Amino acid sequence: MGGGSTLGGRRSRGHLVGVRTARIAAVSAVALIGTVLVAGQAEGTGGGGGSLKPVVTGLNGPRGVAAYDGKIVYSVGDGSVYEAWAYGKNKGIKKLGTVPGGFPPAIDTNRWGVTYALTGAGGEPGQPIPPGGATLFRMRPGKAPLPIANIAKYQAKDPDPYNVSESPTETNPFGVAVLRDGTILVADAANNDLLRVWPNGKIKTVARLKPRVIKAPSNLGGQLVPSEAVATSVTVGSDGYYYVGELRGFPATPGTSQIWRIKPGSVNAVCDPVKPYKGHCQRYADGYTSIVDLAAGPRGTLAVVQLARDSWLAWEMSGQPTAVGSLFLQYRGKYNKAGYKKELVRGKLQLPAGVAFNKYGSLFVSSPLFGPGAVYRVR
Template sequence: MALVGTMLVAAPADATGGGQGLKPVVSGLNGPRGVATHGAKVVYSLGDGSVYEAWAYGTNKGIKKLGTLPGGFAPAIDTDRWGTTYALTGAGGEPGQPLPPGGATLFKLRPGKAPVAIADIGKYQLKDPDPFNLEGPATESNPFGVAALRDGTILVADAAGNDLLRVWPNGRIKTVARLKPRVVKAPPEFGGQLAPAEAVATSVTVGSDGYYYVGELRGFPGTAGTSQVWRIKPGSVGAVCDPVKPAKGNCQRYADGYTSIVDLAGGPRGTIAVVEFAKATWLAAEDPTAPPPIGSLFLQYPGKHHKAGVKKELAKGKLVLPSGAAINQYGDVFVSSPLFGPGAVYRIK
């Protein structure tokens, strides 16, 4: 399932507001999405494909442009422990159409230099079809989530390929895991029947335990409360994330009951930030005549036996179409909102 290209709504200016505990770090942004941190800095991407770095503790001060990516949509980003930022472009355009130049590609950003393409994700997926595909071509690609590993390799979650990839600096790619569809009950407006729905792997992060965590959006009919977070053993190749057998193999279900996950961020002591695009599912963003929907940001705490424990919602009711999150070494949580229209990157106290 291709994700981007269908959600084209606009949020009004200052849609998120300030709110207690929600402090703008960088404001006046058009379509903020990706968020990453390095030391006292925050890195973010915008709707025109540009990526910036700013000091996280001073509004609109010390901002540096790292580069601009093609594709016409804000790229996913992550910054490694050495301060190098990686940016990932999606498919762009309409689902099923040829990829635009520079689409579905992983780039390395270096200040003052042009972005360097590391790996063509779309080309790789042409030879790595999704064996569990339900919608569109099985070789479709729409990379949507990225996470840098400590060994210099990069993880990529593909929302159309429904899989997790690992990319080496020389461009070599391996498929870490594949996410199988899940049978869900369709909302009443779509008949209320049981139906299989694709996983739509939108997000990936690395937990403090070193494991890989992948979040799902949930394909059509986008039933609320059916998005899962998977925990994948480091170094895995060809693992299968199966909702029918969620406790088997190298990919096991970590958390359930989320809605339309679009980003994850690993934090200290096993915490993970989970971003829900819209509480009422991503379909709520499809109606251009309706107000932009409210999304959610949760801090998920670990439980027992490698499963999720309690979770706490942050900035409840204050985030319109949130799209990216990060947790820095000090435990501060950052979030971008809204994905479309004027917005900001916020720090949550």
């Protein structure tokens, strides 16, 4: 992928999620088409089961979704974060603040309603990270966002030992999850690792995701090539384990994105696709495509969001302004492995980006990542 904008403001190593500026402009230019798509989502029933009920509409580039009590929290394209009532359309909307970067941050909210927002790196590889980029913020109503940890500063001294391309210290924080003890997990899509951040700014590396040798699609040569994990998402399961989802770097072959299960409290664990069932990080599920978010639900269920069902690279190469993504429920199987999975609202989500369960078991999803969109409740 060439230069220009990316999902996190910066192209990550291994050709992570390149979305050219022209593509974003094209999405904005077809706002009317986007509005029609969103309306269709709200009214339709997916072939995979379930329907979409709008909770908050009229959003520009909705991404992050979190939930607590009877509320949802969500982020939008200019870096702003809001909360709203989860069970009434456009009800109780309150702005929590705006973080730097001009791109919707990843977010998560603890059980007391404190929200954490994670910004990406911004700009292009090799360029300085702008102020407020690659930073974890704490957000409280009526107060300015408070920077908690500078992820880029930490990664500069913690290079990826399994680096395939670009700089081994490159960073693009992309996924966030709050633990019950008040620490925060951060998935870094460029450094291919999972970090744990303390409220005082202390950081430790929980796990590193190694590249996977995959077969490129036939239109890209069909050879076996090393492809970076691109850790875009993290959630904490009902079993207390950490689950990390992969986007999959170039050539983004469909069906090669994994979900890893990491033992709580791990430090410097290795997630190895060659030895996927060894150590404190083990493969939980395989066969996904372009994962951008995970959410843990009741009884071991995971909600899994795929940005584009044919892969982010296939979308990029298609020249189309948008693409159909996917939302799955992944059920727990035996022996800490994934069981069967079920697709919801099939064909009804364009470039979905964020997902969350609340404590009542309701499921929420945002779509599309670029252009006019909404946060929906899946029924």
